[in-house]
Amino acid sequence: MVAxxxxxxxxxxxxxxxxxxxxxSSRGGMKRIFAAAFVSSNKLYLLNIAHSDGLENPLAPERRNSLLEVLHSFDIDQHQYPS
Structure with missing residues (x-):
C-alpha cells in the first residue's frame, strides 16, 4: 500500500x-493501481486505474500527478444519476 x-x-x-x-502481476510485471470508491443510493461506484511501474520503466512524477488528478475527479452529481 502506497497511500x-x-x-x-x-x-x-x-x-x-x-x-x-x-x-x-504475472502478466506485465509491476503495476501501480489507483482506486477510488463510494456508495450512493445503495450502489457501489468504483474507479481503478492501472499503470506499468517496473524498474526499467518507472512511473514518471508528471504521469503520476495526471493519474491522481483523474482519481480526484471521480465524483457523483446527484442530478446526473438520480436514485
Missing part, C-alpha cells in the same frame, strides 16, 4: 475513499 485517503465529494457530499498500491 490511503478519504475526501468528501464536492458535488454529492458523499465520502470517497482513495487508494494507491503496487502489485506484481
Amino acid at each position: 490511503v485517503s478519504e475526501r468528501w465529494s464536492g458535488k454529492g457530499g458523499i465520502e470517497v475513499y482513495e487508494f494507491e498500491y503496487k502489485i506484481d
Whole structure:
C-alpha cells in the first residue's frame, strides 16, 4: 500500500475513499493501481486505474500527478444519476 485517503465529494457530499498500491502481476510485471470508491443510493461506484511501474520503466512524477488528478475527479452529481 502506497497511500490511503478519504475526501468528501464536492458535488454529492458523499465520502470517497482513495487508494494507491503496487502489485506484481504475472502478466506485465509491476503495476501501480489507483482506486477510488463510494456508495450512493445503495450502489457501489468504483474507479481503478492501472499503470506499468517496473524498474526499467518507472512511473514518471508528471504521469503520476495526471493519474491522481483523474482519481480526484471521480465524483457523483446527484442530478446526473438520480436514485
